[in-house]
Amino acid sequence: MSTVTIYLIMSSTRSERRLYTDKTAMARLGLSRSAFYRYLQEKTISQPIGKIAKNRRGWTDQDIEVAKSEVTERRQ
Numbered sequence: 001m002s003t004v005t006i007y008l009i010m011s012s013t014r015s016e017r018r019l020y021t022d023k024t025a026m027a028r029l030g031l032s033r034s035a036f037y038r039y040l041q042e043k044t045i046s047q048p049i050g051k052i053a054k055n056r057r058g059w060t061d062q063d064i065e066v067a068k069s070e071v072t073e074r075r076q
């Protein structure tokens with residue numbers, strides 16, 4: 001029983017730390033490539049703190065949800 005509990009805790013921890021690329025974030029936000037990069041440049045959506053490499057951002061589920069709310073505010 002404790003083995004199952006440990007497995008569930010590890011499983012949820014991994015999903016929280018999963019990083020997505022810009023391409024995945026664009027798709028989940030429903031934005032075109034040009035709109036996505038324009039919103040980043042205009043600071044309409046905040047950039048994630050995580051970086052995969054020097055020039056690549058790493059988006060978590062939480063970062064994407066925050067960006068989704070920022071896009072919704074802009075469209076209203």
